[in-house]
Amino acid sequence: MTQRPLRAKQTQFGKLGSKMISGRVISGQRGLVLLLALLASLAVTIIRIDASWAPWTIWVPTLLSTLTAIALMMVAPNRAATNDPGRAWIFITALLIVYVLPWNIIVKSLLTHTGEPLELVMLAMVQQAALVSVTLYPIRKAEWISGLLSFFLFVFCITMSSAQLVYVLAGLYGLLSIWWLMGAYWERIQGGFVAQQSVPVVRLRASILISLVALLLLLGYIGSTRSTTLGSLLGFIPTSGGSGENDESARSGIGDGDRVVAAQETAMSFGPVESELFLEDTSPSLYDMFTDIYGEAPKAKKRSEKAVSLPGSEGPSKHQHLSQSQKSSREFSAVRRAKLEQAKKPEQKLTSAMLYLIGDVPTHLVMETFDAFDGRQWTHQQPIQPTALKLVTIGNKPYVQFSPKGSVPFALKEQVYGVKLINLKSPRIPSPHLLSSVHIDKVDRVDFYGKTRDDVAEMPEREHIPQLTVLHLRTFMPHLHKLRDASEFRRFGSRVKLDGNYVTSEFVRKAQADFDQLHPEGELLSQPLPLPDAVIDGIGSDGQSPQQDVSATNAETAVEKTNEANSFEVHYQIASERELVEKLSDDWTSGVSRGWGEVDAIVSRLKGYCQLDATSNAPEECEDVVQHFLSTKRGPDYLFATTAAMMLRARGFPTRLVTGFYADPKDFEYATGQTVIRKDDLHTWLQVSLDGVHWISVEATPGYLNPIEDLSFIEWAELGFWEFCRWIWFHPIPVALFMAGIAWGVWSRIWIFETCLTLWVAVVASMGTLRSRTLWLIWLLQWRGRLYGKPRPNHKTLRRWLCESSTDTSFVRNFIPQLERLLYAPAQTISHEPDQEFQKNFRLLLWERKLFVNSSKQNT
Amino acid sequence: MAKQILAWAAHSSTRANSMLNHDFCPWANKYVYWLKKPIGWLTGGILxxxxxxxxxxxxAFAISAALLGLILVGTFWPYLAVRGVVGSIGWSRSRCIEGEEVEVQLTLTNRWPIPLWGLIIEADSEAIGDGRNVDQPLALACVPPFSTSRFTWIARPTRRGVYPQQQSFIATGFPLGLWTARRELKQEGELLVWPRTVALKDLPQLGGKADAVVGATRDKAGYEGDVIGVRPFRDGDSLRSIHWAQTARRESLIVCERQSKAQQTVVVNVRVSNELPTDLQERANDEWLIRIAASICREFIAHSWGVQLQIGDRIALVEAGQRGTSTIMDLLARFDWKAEANDGSRNRIRVPANRRQAEDMRFEVTRANAIEASDNAGSHKRTQKTRWVAVHRSNGDATANAVWRYRQPIWMLVDLDLDVDHQLQRQWERVCHDTASAAG
Structure with missing residues (x-):
């Protein structure tokens, strides 16, 4: 620590005190004000000359009057400083200010016959007033008046003139006036400076310097990596085009940002659909993602489209060029060549998004389904029954209903999704499973919608849904938990409603038969047997409970009717080695009661049994990919889905393969509340049906999550608990280590707490004054006393308490006088630099952990 | 003609001057005062x-922007500057006498990485100024960055009292002086400024033995010295003086009677007026009462007298020695006219019965014109022991002095328009000599 000597400081501002001008001493401030007035005078003269026909009539008298004023200042510098400068002086002052007016009259009438505008004449008088007040009146008030007037003159000049020189003068005036203000302030205080002695606070300096260096390093790192932080700073003001920067959120500029165009900013915006784009887009544009990836030659096909007419006031037509369409595939091969990895090109953000999704993720968006499998290829064979679509109004919006509310017995809650198509070109509506209804703004006609042969919602007779369309989807959320229970699962069969009638699917009938096999009749007597036939024939649409009426003959009829409506044969075909598949599925579901639990068991075991490997394909000559997959235990997602589908079929579940998009939670953007779905999100999974009408997506590939299911809190907690138990069971070592750590923590809690306190005090004691360090040490000692059962009572002094409680009293006794001196002696008598012995004792006391431990305890 | 024109012009200019300088709407001054300051000009310029x-x-928008920038710099710089400064102000000692020099100590810590220029200390100028140029603020040229600076200077308080009487601030308007930001300074202790005293050297000093300092004891009932007897308990007697054996025997409280001091006691009563001094002149007169009383007390204490000082409703009973002087001076320094005027209990002076001294001499210090008719008539107050010291202002009128001087019961008359120190010393010497002569 260095000390600077005592000094009364004068700085450069103080040097303004006085200056010599032409041998006479005038105040520095006054000289500066005079300079400001001269600058203002010059600016006004420039403007006046600009507007004058005879410049000499301006600059000659101005120059003369200025010189006169300065000469008078030199000749009689202090004349006006007296209380009564005399009438002559006042007369001269008035003459120097108002001469402009008579001079202008003379010039106009006698010399040039042109005069100045009156405002310029008055301006010239103000200019003279500014000059005269500072030259003839050496008082502080006159300086301020002059400064104020010259300020006014410059405001006027800048406003009235566009001459470059005036701006330059204004800039100079600005700088000088700042200097003048600073000088005025300094002049006011400089007489009262007091002497000082400074001690640098080194600690503060070091800490701040370190912080600054750290900050600079961090900034340098951010700058060098061009990370997203810097990127987001660049995009702080959204731009679109022009600057070279491009921001999705831009609202104006050269062009709108993509979010505005695509109506991504607010999901309720349907701008593009309402536009003529939808009406006039005739270019072929179906682009099937699946065939693009899995290969088939494209065939362009030109088709006409339906359109909704909108009023002509919507604006002039615009043409938009869209890309060529591709034909959708009708089969899915499970045998494929390994895809060659290509060098990745830099991604363009705008083109990578196939669609945007608003809604809960993970979600599986269905694009195509396949029901028949021959060991190598999936195809779609079983056509679905045409569904009557209905137009309903939900929240004043027209929705086309694919499946009315209440028709799905295991799903009561609805979920809402928004899908915005960006680059996906397909007439199919990418929708989650259990689609209820669809809405596109202003499209309020049912014939715009339909279902494909493979049971996917679509906009028929259309090459593709136009880009940037926003689709609002409502889907059912399956409540699967109850179906995990066997008896509930069995009862479920009586509640299937199809086309207004309750039916029982073949599958449910089989499930019930299996259930009966597993449980002796005696056990079932206490439970009502739900028989679906009663539902069909007995109540139909009258809404009575189906369980009330039970009849065996009706059951047969029901099955037949159901078979007519929903033939599940194709969904049960197992084209793989049946024994292997059945054996494995039996193994994996052993101990699991019939119901949805089997589905869970099989897919979860499969996820653990095989590894996801996108490059491990079955050989081209392979006739049974499932067998191959189960033997190699490696494969891409479609092999997982295929295998799971086969195994579930072996357990009696009708299944089908689905291709579509997986909305990954990782792609969820919190800023916009949207999930970006790119080409990479193309995925294959399977669906399981319980009634042949409604299909539930099931995820069989490791690393992918099942779609969200409807769970009550109790169910959620129950599932979470068992999942937790399962996790503990499968991770014994970390759990054991954790428990051991907890046990150690509880056992050594005092030691840990004391260590934390000691470390804390050691850190804070490394800084601060000697007194504060000592107080921290005392704080620590008192805490130690509390921890070891010897707290300091309020009535005991530190000395008495330490001597009575501590074990090493001799050592403490040596230190206590030093402590007390530091605490209670007058501040002036305490040295700020502790001596060696004090420091040694301080350290000993800080790290002495057994001070309060009883000697008996210590010995043991 | 020319003369008439000139006269008319002069008359007109005078009228114009008076009209231009007339304040037509004084009530609005407080609202437009800021317009006279640079920040007002700049705001006007922005508009x-x-x-x-x-x-x-x-x-012209550019002008507004530039001026706004100037205002922002002119306000934020001072604001940020004082945010980074903490400090405390105090004095090198806790007591001084009017006009005496005392060192003021200011400690400032600048936490900013840049030096701070042009800081001003806004504090009680009486307590921190040297009393010469009151309008010149005390300023600090530069406080270095990351440092603790100690500033010291000499102050010369000219008025008795307890300082500081107002909160001290560190302030700055640097760089442009547009706006002043201020921050409170921590006050380290207070400064008691004792009234100035006049050395009254002519009082004969008691010389001799150590007894002279505390006085010898004598067999007169009192509260010091040895036990000389017992007597029944009287209100105010200390419980420590109870003679328990006798009390038990007589079944009533009996106390020990002890000797009293041989020390002499003087009572000095400063008669403050019933009203708060309205003008500075009056206040200055009353301050002289306090100074004269302080001088008398000091002199008697120096000569080992016990002194009982009464001023307003305050009373101090002190023994000889430095401690006694401090008590008397502290009391006088802390005396506040304002508080005294607000307090209606001024005449209810109560001296505890057991502490009441037999006064050997009494001084009444008062304004000459405040001596009441009853005093003048020589009632119970006018005893041999009472000395009246009066002050007045003659305004140069010698006859007024003569009138007052020979008026009863005035013992000493001080004309405040003349050299007070000299008068006091001379008159004191004279009256003491006269007293001695008379006694002799």
Whole structure:
């Protein structure tokens, strides 16, 4: 620590005190004000000359009057400083200010016959007033008046003139006036400076310097990596085009940002659909993602489209060029060549998004389904029954209903999704499973919608849904938990409603038969047997409970009717080695009661049994990919889905393969509340049906999550608990280590707490004054006393308490006088630099952990 | 003719001057006062620039922006500067006498990485100024960055009292002086300024033995010295003086009677007026009462007298020695006319019965014109022991002095328009000599 000597400081501002001008001493401030007035005078003269026909009539008298004023200042510098400068002086002052007016009259009438505008004449008088007040009146008030007037003159000049020189003068005036203000302030205080002695606070300096260096390093790192932080700073003001920067959120500029165009900013915006784009887009544009990836030659096909007419006031037509369409595939091969990895090109953000999704993720968006499998290829064979679509109004919006509310017995809650198509070109509506209804703004006609042969919602007779369309989807959320229970699962069969009638699917009938096999009749007597036939024939649409009426003959009829409506044969075909598949599925579901639990068991075991490997394909000559997959235990997602589908079929579940998009939670953007779905999100999974009408997506590939299911809190907690138990069971070592750590923590809690306190005090004691360090040490000692059962009572002094409680009293006794001196002696008598012995004792006391431990305890 | 014109011009200019300088709406001054300051000009400039920019030429917006920038710099710089400064102010000692020099100590810690220029200390100028140039603020040229600076200077308080009487601030308007930001300074202790005293050297000093300092004891009932007897308990007697054996025997409280001091006691009563001094002159007169009383007390204490000082409703009973002087001076320094005027209990002076001294001499210090008729008539107050010391202002009128001087019961008359120190010393010497002569 260095000390600077005592000094009364004068700085450069103080040097303004006085200056010599032409041998006479005038105040520095006054000289500066005079300079400001001269600058203002010059600016006004420039403007006046600009507007004058005879410049000499301006600059000659101005120059003369200025010189006169300065000469008078030199000749009689202090004349006006007296209380009564005399009438002559006042007369001269008035003459120097108002001469402009008579001079202008003379010039106009006698010399040039042109005069100045009156405002310029008055301006010239103000200019003279500014000059005269500072030259003839050496008082502080006159300086301020002059400064104020010259300020006014410059405001006027800048406003009235566009001459470059005036701006330059204004800039100079600005700088000088700042200097003048600073000088005025300094002049006011400089007489009262007091002497000082400074001690640098080194600690503060070091800490701040370190912080600054750290900050600079961090900034340098951010700058060098061009990370997203810097990127987001660049995009702080959204731009679109022009600057070279491009921001999705831009609202104006050269062009709108993509979010505005695509109506991504607010999901309720349907701008593009309402536009003529939808009406006039005739270019072929179906682009099937699946065939693009899995290969088939494209065939362009030109088709006409339906359109909704909108009023002509919507604006002039615009043409938009869209890309060529591709034909959708009708089969899915499970045998494929390994895809060659290509060098990745830099991604363009705008083109990578196939669609945007608003809604809960993970979600599986269905694009195509396949029901028949021959060991190598999936195809779609079983056509679905045409569904009557209905137009309903939900929240004043027209929705086309694919499946009315209440028709799905295991799903009561609805979920809402928004899908915005960006680059996906397909007439199919990418929708989650259990689609209820669809809405596109202003499209309020049912014939715009339909279902494909493979049971996917679509906009028929259309090459593709136009880009940037926003689709609002409502889907059912399956409540699967109850179906995990066997008896509930069995009862479920009586509640299937199809086309207004309750039916029982073949599958449910089989499930019930299996259930009966597993449980002796005696056990079932206490439970009502739900028989679906009663539902069909007995109540139909009258809404009575189906369980009330039970009849065996009706059951047969029901099955037949159901078979007519929903033939599940194709969904049960197992084209793989049946024994292997059945054996494995039996193994994996052993101990699991019939119901949805089997589905869970099989897919979860499969996820653990095989590894996801996108490059491990079955050989081209392979006739049974499932067998191959189960033997190699490696494969891409479609092999997982295929295998799971086969195994579930072996357990009696009708299944089908689905291709579509997986909305990954990782792609969820919190800023916009949207999930970006790119080409990479193309995925294959399977669906399981319980009634042949409604299909539930099931995820069989490791690393992918099942779609969200409807769970009550109790169910959620129950599932979470068992999942937790399962996790503990499968991770014994970390759990054991954790428990051991907890046990150690509880056992050594005092030691840990004391260590934390000691470390804390050691850190804070490394800084601060000697007194504060000592107080921290005392704080620590008192805490130690509390921890070891010897707290300091309020009535005991530190000395008495330490001597009575501590074990090493001799050592403490040596230190206590030093402590007390530091605490209670007058501040002036305490040295700020502790001596060696004090420091040694301080350290000993800080790290002495057994001070309060009883000697008996210590010995043991 | 020319003369008439000139006269008319002169008359007109005078009228114009008076009209231009007349304040037509004084009530509005508090609202427009800021317009006279640079920040007012700049604000006006901003508004003008905005109007001009909107209606005349857009380049005027640039003026507004520049002026706004100037205002921001002129306000934020001082604001940030004082945010980074903490400090405390105090004095090198806790007591001094009017006009005496005392060192003021200011400690400032600058936490900013830049030096701070042009800081001003806004505090009680009486307590921190040297009393010469009151308008000149005390300023600090520069406080270095990351440092603790100690500033010391000499102050010369000229008025008795307890300081500081107002909160101290560190302030700055640097760089442009547009706006002053201030921050409170921590006050380290207080400064008691004792009234100035006049050395009354002519009082004969008691010389001799150590007994002279505390006085010898004598067999007169009192509260010091040895036990000389017992007597029944009287209110005010200390419980420590109870003679328990006798009390038990007589079944009533009996106390020990002890000797009293042989020390002499003087009572000095400063008769403050019933009203608060209205003007500075009156206040200055009353301050002289306090100074004269302080001088008398000091002199008697120096000569080992016990002194009982009464001023307002305050009373101090002190023994000889430095401690006694401090007590008397502290009392006088802390005496506040304002509080005294607000307090209606001024005449209810109560001296505890057991502490009441037999007064050997009494001084009444008062204004000459405040001596009441009853005093003048020589009632119970006018005893041999009472000495009246009066002050007045003659305004140069010698006859007024003569009138007062020989008026009863005035013992000493001080004319405040003349050299007070000299008068006091001379008159004191004279009256003491006269007393001695008379006694002799």
């Amino acid at each position: 003008a620039g905005l109007l001009l920019g909107a209606f005349v030429a857009p380049q």
